[in-house]
Amino acid sequence: MALVTVQGLTKIFGHRLHPVRALNGISFAVEKGEFVGIMGPSGAGKTTLLSIISTIDVPTHGTVTVANTNVTRLRGDRLAEFRRANLGYVFQDFNLLSGMTVRENILLPLSIARQGVADAQDRLAAVLTVTGLTSLAERYPQELSIGQQQRVAVARALITQPTLVFADEPTGSLDSKAATELLRYLTTINQQWHTTIMMATHDAFTASYCSRVIFIKDGTLFAEIRRSGDRQAFFDAIIDMQATIGGGGHWHDVAHQE
Numbered sequence: 129m130a131l132v133t134v135q136g137l138t139k140i141f142g143h144r145l146h147p148v149r150a151l152n153g154i155s156f157a158v159e160k161g162e163f164v165g166i167m168g169p170s171g172a173g174k175t176t177l178l179s180i181i182s183t184i185d186v187p188t189h190g191t192v193t194v195a196n197t198n199v200t201r202l203r204g205d206r207l208a209e210f211r212r213a214n215l216g217y218v219f220q221d222f223n224l225l226s227g228m229t230v231r232e233n234i235l236l237p238l239s240i241a242r243q244g245v246a247d248a249q250d251r252l253a254a255v256l257t258v259t260g261l262t263s264l265a266e267r268y269p270q271e272l273s274i275g276q277q278q279r280v281a282v283a284r285a286l287i288t289q290p291t292l293v294f295a296d297e298p299t300g301s302l303d304s305k306a307a308t309e310l311l312r313y314l315t316t317i318n319q320q321w322h323t324t325i326m327m328a329t330h331d332a333f334t335a336s337y338c339s340r341v342i343f344i345k346d347g348t349l350f351a352e353i354r355r356s357g358d359r360q361a362f363f364d365a366i367i368d369m370q371a372t373i374g375g376g377g378h379w380h381d382v383a384h385q386e
């Protein structure tokens with residue numbers, strides 16, 4: 129049973145006379161426990177796709193089902209409740225609050241959702257461990273490296289124990305060492321907690337940590353590759369696919385070194 133089903137998704141932006149078709153009838157499914165990368169040239173529709181699946185935007189046509197709920201139909205309180213119960217968000221500009229410690233930033237989503245305090249402390253200990261932040265819990269964001277700040281954003285996304293985590297260019301502002309570290313933590317979360325992750329990225333190295341990469345071009349599904357062997361072989365396959373998809377797109381494909 130798929131956790132996410134995307135069916136005939138179309139998004140048209142702009143004025144009737146100058147429409148921009150960002151998504152063009154795209155369909156695919158994601159199983160529970162997958163770590164899925166979304167790649168494609170600049171303007172292919174990656175952010176638009178992730179925004180609609182994550183309920184931040186609505187499609188012009190088509191449906192998205194997450195955990196048996198048609199999320200494209202949800203509005204108001206029911207949408208807010210669905211997000212709180214099921215979804216976690218990690219973005220490139222991670223928006224930590226500078227007046228709050230790491231611990232307070234991570235706990236913030238729970239105070240909004242009014243979870244019991246005893247449970248919150250258990251969850252806090254678990255997410256601090258899985259993101260390697262236990263010793264930094266009482267620091268303020270500005271006392272951390274950029275990579276550590278991004279891990280706080282991941283911990284904050286995980287504190288509600290979401291079924292599905294969305295990451296849009298999560299390594300975009302990190303150097304290669306911090307990116308590698310973050311990707312290792314995301315892999316641990318995916319493998320130990322079975323959290324399903326959907327991640328948009330330009331970067332083949334980043335995508336090589338996924339279990340499957342979906343390539344989109346001009347708002348439609350171009351190809352997909354599954355990781356079967358080691359990460360280096362998967363990285364090479366991703367680079368080959370980027371060359372194949374090529375065609376007028378712009379890749380920011382600076383390979384990271386481990």
Ligand SMILES: Nc1ncnc2c1ncn2[C@@H]1O[C@H](COP(=O)(O)OP(=O)(O)OP(=O)(O)O)[C@@H](O)[C@H]1O
Nearest residue numbers: 141142148150168169170171172173174175176177
């Ligand atoms: N709010 C908007 N209004 C009009 N056009 C938009 C809007 N958002 C996106 N688009 C257009 O839709 C298309 C897909 O954009 P999107 O941001 O989803 O691509 P992307 O694959 O994430 O690109 P990038 O890799 O450059 O971030 C582009 O042609 C873009 O210009």
